[in-house]
Amino acid sequence: MDNSGSGVVQVFVGEWSPEYEALSIKATKQTSSAEIVECIIERLGLVDASVSNSYELAEVVGNSVGQECKERRLGPTECPVALMLLWPKNDAQQEYYRFYLRKKQPDYLWSDSRFPMDPQLLKDYFNRFLYQPRDKEYPDLCQLPDLNEQTLLDNLRARFLAGNIYTYVGSILIALNPFKFYPIYNPKYVKLYQNRRLGPDIPPHIFAIADAAYHCMLKEKKNQCIVISGESGSGKTESTNFLLHHLTALSQKGSHGSGVEQTILSAGPVLEAFGNAKTAHNNNSSRFGKFIQVNYKENGMVHGAVVQKYLLEKSRIVSQGRNERNYHVFYYLLAGASEQEKQLLHLESCDRYNYLNKSGCYGLENIDERHEFSRLKQSMEMVGFTAEKQRRLFAVLSAVLLLGNVEFQPRKSYHHHDEAVGVKNPEVVALISELLRVKQETLLAALTAKRARASGETLVINYRLPEAIAARDAMAKCLYGALFDWIVLQVNHALLSKKDTLRDHQGNSIGVLDIFGFEDFKTCNSFEQLCINYANEQLQHYFNQHVFQYEQREYRKQGIRWTDIGYSDNSGCLNLIEGKPNGLLCLLDDQCNFPGATNETLLQKFNTVHKENQFYEAPQRREAAFVVRHYAGSVKYQASNMREKNLDLMRPDGVVGVLKNSSLAFVRELVGADPVAVFRWAILRAFFRAHFAFQEAGRAHRHGRGMY
Ligand SMILES: Nc1ncnc2c1ncn2[C@@H]1O[C@H](COP(=O)(O)OP(=O)(O)OP(=O)(O)O)[C@@H](O)[C@H]1O
Known part of the structure; x- marks a missing residue:
């Protein structure tokens, strides 16, 4: 041709x-x-x-x-x-x-x-x-006359080159990341995709998916969920934002919205600043999973929303891979704080912090961090963080950074064999204690020794250097993790309190699930990647069940002539990871609780128990690692630090003890009650408030009509 x-x-x-x-x-x-x-x-x-x-x-x-x-x-x-x-x-x-x-x-x-x-x-x-x-491309892959991998990819490529980043597969939308801005998300497009069915009439678009979910919810009076899946950097977070944009726009019906829509949209930048970072694959990678549920009233107006977060990658606080960064908010703060804030919060430049200066990467191309800082402050205001709350929150960020600069040295001792350490630069500890309003001695003690109770007595066990470093890093991770939980809690409060009662919430909801994409960092996959890939394996399983098993069962039930399509069932892999009592996660928990266990014994255990498992493999070379054959490919995980990272999910007692003694209520709150419990209590309180208000109104009404 x-x-x-x-x-x-x-x-x-x-x-x-x-x-x-x-x-x-x-x-x-x-x-x-x-x-x-x-x-x-x-x-x-x-x-x-x-x-x-x-x-x-x-x-x-x-x-x-x-x-x-x-x-x-x-x-x-x-x-x-x-x-x-x-x-x-x-x-x-x-x-x-x-x-x-x-x-x-x-x-x-x-x-x-x-x-x-x-x-x-x-x-x-x-x-x-x-x-x-x-030379005509097909907006729906189901229309391809001959559907195979090659024609499918050819079609997607042809569409992409022609500027069409979206393509349907029936009711599923494939989005190809263009890495450049297309002007297809403006109000004109919002309008274009309102009340339009998914179908050949208008080009595929992410707004059409939101619209379909919205109308399905209203028509069938059932909750809907949009699952976004793809590997890191493929555009999940951007897609989530576009979906939320449309889901909130749909309810505004031309007016400016009630405010709760604005709160939902402002929550995004706040969560991104604290939970996203530059990785090798993506300059704005979400290092946590989130589920955002937008609640609607029966008349289709937004009533509120709830955000749930899953597994923040806390190891990033203390170290990052080459050319990666810590969480965006640190860089925003250091670039954007005023001189006065810098003094008050004892802020320095990025290169002065050990938690920021080891990866060789500070800035991001085309990103003005000062501007991002003011944008963040604006969004925080929209979700109800007062200026005072923001200042306290930034003080905690500064404390986290300073913790990384705490250094240790051997303690002067009369005993030759005493390996106990003391803090080399107590002036840094003084600054941290001022920022967190905790006593300097308590903080020093927690950084250099742990307390254990035996036979009714309290023993003080001094740390050696590696333990002291681990305790310091654990404190930083715990503080940041608690801060992030607290932010999510605040956001949820804001989303709840805008419509202060649950009285009229009879409607349904649309959930958007945006979790980490499948990850394989080749030489440095660890516990975090195992958890992320496990979550993706679950999603794939769900997808298999719905698209293959349930659909095909339905066809057979209806007597439709049909030859079952073969697909690779991943339940074996899921069982390898989550099975009880021998799945990898169970064995890991066992080895975390077993005295004397190490990462080597953990790996031995994995190898013995799963030697014959077709989804498990010991690596070719002798190394402390294991391979899992996931649906998306084999991934090699390093065994080192697996136990420590699994244990790290629990809050270290010493750290919590120090923070609970802060004279600042805000810091005590951070490590206080379980955030989920606090949030549930807030909902309950709102319910009772509504209930009594409702009763009161009823009484007043009856009273007005002479009834008692
Ligand atoms: N529809 C789009 N239009 C323009 N650019 C996009 C679009 N989707 C994604 N991008 C670009 O790609 C980058 C990565 O996308 P995004 O952060 O959404 O990926 P992700 O799948 O959420 O990754 P991760 O799993 O690492 O969080 C964005 O920062 C943006 O620059």
């Missing part, structure tokens, strides 16, 4: 010519099969061809050994060159598509008498699939 759209059509002539096996006819995309037939008849000088319509073309699919498997007659107006463009280009398929010259057969010989077809249905089918020239 050349640039002008012309090509050579090869037609096998079989018995009609003793000389040629096939003839090549030059044709354009518009040349019809009747014209080609005419040309062949002329070239071959067929005698009975005075009427050219006694011959026709057939499209035949054969295999590598020349067997013909499928044959379809071409209508006289079909265009062979356009059809050829639909043929798979992939030789590996070992299939051969050809045109044959055939003597015209009566119609009934072409139809399959076992399955009589409605002629209109056939016509529609060919109109939809076969008459379309190949």
